[in-house]
């Protein structure tokens with residue numbers, strides 16, 4: 001188009017004259033066309049952007065939708081995990097910790113907020129910030145619950161191990177063989193003294209048995225007395241730890257030494273009638289925190305519930321104190 005010569009009419013000379021175009025004219029013309037073209041292009045480009053997605057935008061939009069779906073699935077999954085954890089917590093507090101005599105862990109410790117309030121601030125600028133924030137909070141909460149739970153189990157494991165030792169040590173059997181319970185003469189409680197004939201308190205349990213009948217240690221422990229003790233004649237005291245001690249009185253023989261470690265069921269002596277006694281029998285006491293307690297509560301490895309009832313009946317109703 002630029003190659004076609006251009007003319008203009010000279011009215012003074014009444015003729016057409018060919019126009020000589022300068023480089024500047026060319027440049028102006030070029031810039032004008034370029035600018036118009038570019039402007040139109042931009043206008044169409046923006047119209048296109050407004051009404052149609054570019055392939056990249058389209059892909060990102062689809063991915064974003066997919067992510068939202070995935071996040072919601074994650075939330076549902078973490079809801080289910082939370083249910084399981086809550087169940088574990090309840091069993092932990094109400095069963096395991098109760099059995100092992102540990103304080104329950106308070107809810108605010110189990111589900112406390114994470115330190116640092118700006119932890120989720122970076123999400124605020126994003127689209128779907130709520131979805132991101134709530135999901136992250138949920139997962140953080142689960143991590144905390146799981147952490148506290150595992151700590152609790154560590155603690156319980158220690159308690160269980162301790163409990164096993166404790167169970168070995170506590171007095172838990174009768175000190176003489178007494179299958180038919182005929183050897184129980186008298187139990188713990190107020191009695192009439194068989195020698196001085198005055199009301200008194202019997203701090204132990206009497207097992208009538210022939211002289212020399214084996215006497216057993218009722219729990220693991222260390223012998224802290226093996227010899228004569230006023231009123232009890234030949235006596236043995238075992239310290240079981242955990243604030244428990246047992247005393248065996250009126251023995252005919254002593255088969256252990258002070259300082260000796262004994263286990264439950266070890267023969268420690270023979271039944272006799274030494275000291276303040278009216279006939280061959282074993283006087284047996286259980287002490288907790290330095291005070292005598294009723295030995296009937298410490299035969300649980302030995303007696304069925306029925307036998308236990310029978311022993312209580314014999315020792316409290318028909319029993320005769322041998323002291």
Ligand SMILES: [Zn+2]
Nearest residue numbers: 205206283323
């Ligand atoms: Zn007695």
